[in-house]
Amino acid sequence: MRLRLGLPKGSLQDATFSLFERAGFRFKTTSRSYEPIVDDEEIEPVLLRPQEIPEYVADGVIDAGLTGHDWVTDCGADVEELCELRYSKLTNNPIRIVLAVHNDSPFQSLEDLRGKRLATEYVRLTKRHFSERGVDAEIEFSWGACEVKVPNLVDAIVVNTETGSSLRAHNLRIVETLLTSTTRFIANKKVWAEDEAKRQKLESLTMLLTAAMNAAKLVGLKMNAPRAGLNEILSLLPALQNPTISQLADPEWVAVEVILGERESRDLLPRLKRAGATGLVEYPLSKVIY
Numbered sequence: 001m002r003l004r005l006g007l008p009k010g011s012l013q014d015a016t017f018s019l020f021e022r023a024g025f026r027f028k029t030t031s032r033s034y035e036p037i038v039d040d041e042e043i044e045p046v047l048l049r050p051q052e053i054p055e056y057v058a059d060g061v062i063d064a065g066l067t068g069h070d071w072v073t074d075c076g077a078d079v080e081e082l083c084e085l086r087y088s089k090l091t092n093n094p095i096r097i098v099l100a101v102h103n104d105s106p107f108q109s110l111e112d113l114r115g116k117r118l119a120t121e122y123v124r125l126t127k128r129h130f131s132e133r134g135v136d137a138e139i140e141f142s143w144g145a146c147e148v149k150v151p152n153l154v155d156a157i158v159v160n161t162e163t164g165s166s167l168r169a170h171n172l173r174i175v176e177t178l179l180t181s182t183t184r185f186i187a188n189k190k191v192w193a194e195d196e197a198k199r200q201k202l203e204s205l206t207m208l209l210t211a212a213m214n215a216a217k218l219v220g221l222k223m224n225a226p227r228a229g230l231n232e233i234l235s236l237l238p239a240l241q242n243p244t245i246s247q248l249a250d251p252e253w254v255a256v257e258v259i260l261g262e263r264e265s266r267d268l269l270p271r272l273k274r275a276g277a278t279g280l281v282e283y284p285l286s287k288v289i290y
Contacts, residue, residue: 006065009047022212070181074125097179120158211287229276
């Protein structure tokens with residue numbers, strides 16, 4: 001069994017390889033290669049533009065892939081969504097597909113763009129959105145770099161933005177958000193329904209990728225605590241369930257272990273030390289499966 005897996009080439013490539021590495025899979029590639037090598041003989045990876053992956057998955061050209069919800073929505077691909085993976089090239093925040101105009105333009109709403117000209121990579125999504133609002137506009141495809149076209153070539157653009165920095169740099173403002181998007185793991189519906197071996201592989205990948213995403217936000221914390229002050233220390237601790245407590249050789253001391261958010265840890269460590277905890281050790285997690 002060989003699972004043909006589409007991975008996004010371009011801005012998401014490094015973040016995707018990093019996620020798979022945390023999940024236990026190591027990819028190697030060169031700048032000119034579209035077929036990476038992975039340390040799993042059951043996976044046959046191919047690098048594709050994320051815009052192309054939904055249709056290739058829907059048509060059965062590849063079995064599964066990672067792409068944005070925005071591109072699945074744009075092309076209307078009929079695919080099986082396995083899980084949401086909240087990562088992008090800069091942050092773990094969703095991206096937004098937005099309608100933007102120049103700061104000096106008179107346009108304040110989508111309806112103001114009736115009869116105007118727009119550029120976007122999301123032609124189908126944009127046309128559907130404008131049609132649903134009853135607004136007729138000229139919507140043209142753009143090979144990226146939409147920001148530089150406003151206002152001299154087009155009146156408005158529809159683009160994706162993660163932080164808004166590129167829009168601000170080009171003196172643009174957002175009129176409205178058409179869609180909020182995150183990365184999705186998708187599969188061909190026939191493969192998912194009829195190929196048991198590939199389905200099991202996809203289920204395993206889904207579990208491991210999700211576990212790696214979960215672990216990215218968490219750390220483990222170990223410490224020794226005196227029994228006399230244990231209740232105070234435990235009152236400070238959050239946990240997925242309850243802290244693990246183990247008896248040490250000294251009957252007056254116990255070992256305590258807990259899983260918590262990385263941001264929580266930086267505030268908690270000084271408080272635990274002041275409460276009497278010793279031997280505090282924070283360690284990273286690779287996977288967390290709920």
